[in-house]
Amino acid sequence: MNGIHDMGGMHGVGPIQYEKNEPVYHAEWESRVDAMTAAVRGKVPGGLRQGIEQLLAADYLRMSYYERWYESLVWRLISAKVATRAEIESGRSAEPKAASTNAYSAAEAVALLSLNRSERRDISLAARFQVGQQVRARNINPVGHTRLPRYARGRLGIVDQLRGVFPIPDAGAGGRPQNLYSIRFSARELWGEQLAPQDAVYIDMWDDYLEPA
Amino acid sequence: MPTNQRDFLTAAVTAAGVTATNDLVHAQDHSHQAVPSDVALRVKSLESLLVEKGLVDPAALDALVDVFEHKVGPRNGARVVARAWVDPAYKQRLLRGGTAAVAELGYSGWQTDDLQVVENTPKVHNLIVCTLCSCYPWAVLGLPPVWYKSAPYRSRAVIDPRGVLRELGTELPDDVEVRVWDSTAEQRYMVLPERPAGTETLSEEALAVLVTRDAMIGVANVMSPPSGGRG
Numbered sequence: 001m002n003g004i005h006d007m008g009g010m011h012g013v014g015p016i017q018y019e020k021n022e023p024v025y026h027a028e029w030e031s032r033v034d035a036m037t038a039a040v041r042g043k044v045p046g047g048l049r050q051g052i053e054q055l056l057a058a059d060y061l062r063m064s065y066y067e068r069w070y071e072s073l074v075w076r077l078i079s080a081k082v083a084t085r086a087e088i089e090s091g092r093s094a095e096p097k098a099a100s101t102n103a104y105s106a107a108e109a110v111a112l113l114s115l116n117r118s119e120r121r122d123i124s125l126a127a128r129f130q131v132g133q134q135v136r137a138r139n140i141n142p143v144g145h146t147r148l149p150r151y152a153r154g155r156l157g158i159v160d161q162l163r164g165v166f167p168i169p170d171a172g173a174g175g176r177p178q179n180l181y182s183i184r185f186s187a188r189e190l191w192g193e194q195l196a197p198q199d200a201v202y203i204d205m206w207d208d209y210l211e212p213a
Numbered sequence: 214m215p216t217n218q219r220d221f222l223t224a225a226v227t228a229a230g231v232t233a234t235n236d237l238v239h240a241q242d243h244s245h246q247a248v249p250s251d252v253a254l255r256v257k258s259l260e261s262l263l264v265e266k267g268l269v270d271p272a273a274l275d276a277l278v279d280v281f282e283h284k285v286g287p288r289n290g291a292r293v294v295a296r297a298w299v300d301p302a303y304k305q306r307l308l309r310g311g312t313a314a315v316a317e318l319g320y321s322g323w324q325t326d327d328l329q330v331v332e333n334t335p336k337v338h339n340l341i342v343c344t345l346c347s348c349y350p351w352a353v354l355g356l357p358p359v360w361y362k363s364a365p366y367r368s369r370a371v372i373d374p375r376g377v378l379r380e381l382g383t384e385l386p387d388d389v390e391v392r393v394w395d396s397t398a399e400q401r402y403m404v405l406p407e408r409p410a411g412t413e414t415l416s417e418e419a420l421a422v423l424v425t426r427d428a429m430i431g432v433a434n435v436m437s438p439p440s441g442g443r444g
Contacts (some may be wrong), residue, residue: 010364032274035277037226065347070252082268092262095266115322116321201395
């Protein structure tokens with residue numbers, strides 16, 4: 001979707017607010033939201049980003065990073081009918097306490113994130129494009145989730161690497177495996193003549209994002 | 214949002230079984246943006262609910278937070294960089310396959326399942342960003358700093374990388390090629406910075422101390438030690 005989260009190339013959002021010796025979290029609640037999001041992985045449908053993309057643009061900009069995560073988790077719980085808005089507001093389950101827990105133990109939760117679990121699929125799909133080939137990023141404007149940033153759409157690039165086969169995360173694609181490529185876009189192709197001629201941006205793109213040029 | 218904020222807060226405090234004051238003050242003190250003062254309570258309330266529903270074990274949350282605060286972090290990445298500086302064969306493996314090479318030093322998972330390490334040279338400077346969200350290789354760099362996840366960096370890193378570096382204190386020569394890596398897929402990136410001059414006698418451990426998180430994101434270079442001291 002053409003959402004506020006798709007920020008590459010925007011102007012007018014202020015200077016970088018660098019903090020020296022920044023702590024990992026700025027408040028305990030941030031750590032709990034982070035950990036809850038990790039701990040319900042695979043247990044609550046939907047993804048973090050899909051939830052964040054439900055936020056109105058004005059709310060997205062107003063909220064801190066982990067407040068967005070909180071809102072994303074709430075949206076997922078309600079959408080999946082795991083919890084009701086009333087339960088979330090009261091902090092109390094409307095149902096009798098579960099007889100047995102479905103939660104990951106501490107060891108399981110840590111192991112889940114410690115194991116290498118690449119999304120790479122060990123299957124061979126013929127690559128539509130080869131290293132060195134010129135390609136064009138498609139001009140698409142889907143209303144659902146996509147990883148094709150607006151600033152690259154319609155632009156010419158060069159295939160720099162074939163990364164292998166990965167599920168495409170776009171809404172409606174159902175995680176269909178596709179070839180993933182690293183595409184090199186010259187800074188001038190993306191932004192115009194004021195950029196240095198040798199500078200470039202590399203973006204990872206699935207087959208569905210590309211067309212021959 | 215609740216229609217009656219006061220009732221909601223009262224309910225949340227009761228459900229969470231806490232006195233609200235400390236966390237409220239804490240949240241307000243540290244808000245970088247306008248964080249509502251009740252967010253700490255809403256989070257406690259949500260945790261209570263998920264525990265009651267058997268979806269979350271508080272001990273698992275504690276364990277995850279412990280990893281994020283103490284086990285992952287840029288000291289891990291600094292060890293990788295220092296090893297690559299002293300061991301050319303390791304450096305080749307690192308650049309060819311980041312995931313396998315960092316696993317040699319004991320780092321795996323935590324968003325390094327598909328890791329590409331990109332090398333800075335006198336002619337090429339690399340910079341990492343996630344314009345769409347906050348992708349970052351946790352195992353070697355830890356959780357990203359707030360500025361990395363915020364609009365100013367995400368918007369400008371791709372359109373004005375030289376300006377971003379200048380703003381953060383690094384001026385790049387005109388003849389250097391800047392490569393920005395936008396982490397839009399599951400691929401994660403880490404920069405292998407240039408080894409600074411005057412470090413020929415330093416040990417691997419002493420070199421690792423010089424390597425900063427910012428250098429591995431690509432918004433800084435690694436500086437020579439002040440005294441050119443020995444390792």
